[in-house]
Amino acid sequence: MPKQTVRDIDCKGKRVLMRVDFNVPMANGVVTDDKRIRAALPTIQYVLDQGASLILMSHLGRPKGAGFDPEFSLKAAAEALAKLLGKPVQMAPDCVGPEVEAMAKALKPGDVLMLENTRFHEGEEKNDLELAKQMAALGDIYVNDAFGSAHRAHSSTEGVARFLPAVSGFLMEQELEYLGRATENPAHPYVAILGGAKVSDKIAVIENLLARCDRLIIGGGMANTFLAAKGYNMQDSLVEAGAVETAKTIMAKASDRLMLPVDAVAADKFDAEAASQVVDVDKVPAGWRMLDIGPKSIEKFGEVLKSAKLVVWNGPMGVFEFPKFAEGTFAIARLLATTGATTVIGGGDSASAVKKAGVAKQMTHVSTGGGASLEFLEGRVLPGVAALNDSK
Numbered sequence: 001m002p003k004q005t006v007r008d009i010d011c012k013g014k015r016v017l018m019r020v021d022f023n024v025p026m027a028n029g030v031v032t033d034d035k036r037i038r039a040a041l042p043t044i045q046y047v048l049d050q051g052a053s054l055i056l057m058s059h060l061g062r063p064k065g066a067g068f069d070p071e072f073s074l075k076a077a078a079e080a081l082a083k084l085l086g087k088p089v090q091m092a093p094d095c096v097g098p099e100v101e102a103m104a105k106a107l108k109p110g111d112v113l114m115l116e117n118t119r120f121h122e123g124e125e126k127n128d129l130e131l132a133k134q135m136a137a138l139g140d141i142y143v144n145d146a147f148g149s150a151h152r153a154h155s156s157t158e159g160v161a162r163f164l165p166a167v168s169g170f171l172m173e174q175e176l177e178y179l180g181r182a183t184e185n186p187a188h189p190y191v192a193i194l195g196g197a198k199v200s201d202k203i204a205v206i207e208n209l210l211a212r213c214d215r216l217i218i219g220g221g222m223a224n225t226f227l228a229a230k231g232y233n234m235q236d237s238l239v240e241a242g243a244v245e246t247a248k249t250i251m252a253k254a255s256d257r258l259m260l261p262v263d264a265v266a267a268d269k270f271d272a273e274a275a276s277q278v279v280d281v282d283k284v285p286a287g288w289r290m291l292d293i294g295p296k297s298i299e300k301f302g303e304v305l306k307s308a309k310l311v312v313w314n315g316p317m318g319v320f321e322f323p324k325f326a327e328g329t330f331a332i333a334r335l336l337a338t339t340g341a342t343t344v345i346g347g348g349d350s351a352s353a354v355k356k357a358g359v360a361k362q363m364t365h366v367s368t369g370g371g372a373s374l375e376f377l378e379g380r381v382l383p384g385v386a387a388l389n390d391s392k
Contacts, residue, residue, distance in 0.1 A: 074114055
């Protein structure tokens, strides 16, 4: 069901409580990558332009939930946002409490207040409704623009929506639109690409995608388990022994719609500087392991991708953190940049891969939520989305 957005609600003169995903990397008290902060700017600017005051809340990292911890303070994120907005962002000492309530009530239209890390409270991850009620008391309207946290039923994502009119921000709207294309009435030919290490982590995604896509390409460590299920000796490659039977069942159902690598870049050890050679998948040398897809696989996958109208990609083709074993992942990224297809990139490693390959801007949509996008592609209901008001 489509959700109401911040466009559907009158913000003028109201205090807007917005959940953002400012879980950003930091070093020495400075934000080192502000991508997630920039991603929230369209909604933030829209709310301020409507004549509202804005109260932002987010988590950062994994504090112990035992109160303030300077290592996980959102102060640096507030400072980074102030620079991007060109205006002051007040910093609250907590996300609830009398002092925070007084700061929220004193806000004038156009003012911005950043609450402290929601996970400083143990109740946040338990979806404590009393905590959610205290958060809700700070605002008049709730806007969720934190897709990366939408798969968690926490006080600041699901609980607070029970106490205020709740709508999505523009980033959330965009995520739901593009990921929705992969699960509801997708364009065909539709090609899905899955990588990463474990089959067991992605069984539900594989089954859900196979029910919808025309071809499913599998690479990365996952492919080793499927190749082992075909009877190939993977030598020292990562193989998930407990998932081999599952892989056999999936292949029997999928038939030729499931595509696996035909060659690989093999290494004599798991190391950035390991000796390497290109081998066919049935000829991995004893004691060696597959760490990337090879040139024949890239060509084979490329033929299918050329004619696609929709491509969804989640997970790298190899150990792309090691430059020697990144070519398969980067080649797929470059191929996607040249197709006329709608290209939807899952968050996490896939987002990092298209960025490192220098083609992120050529993708139709790069998700900001790794875990959330995976659960969405599994067909699961995301609590933070379900809690928002449905479109009329």
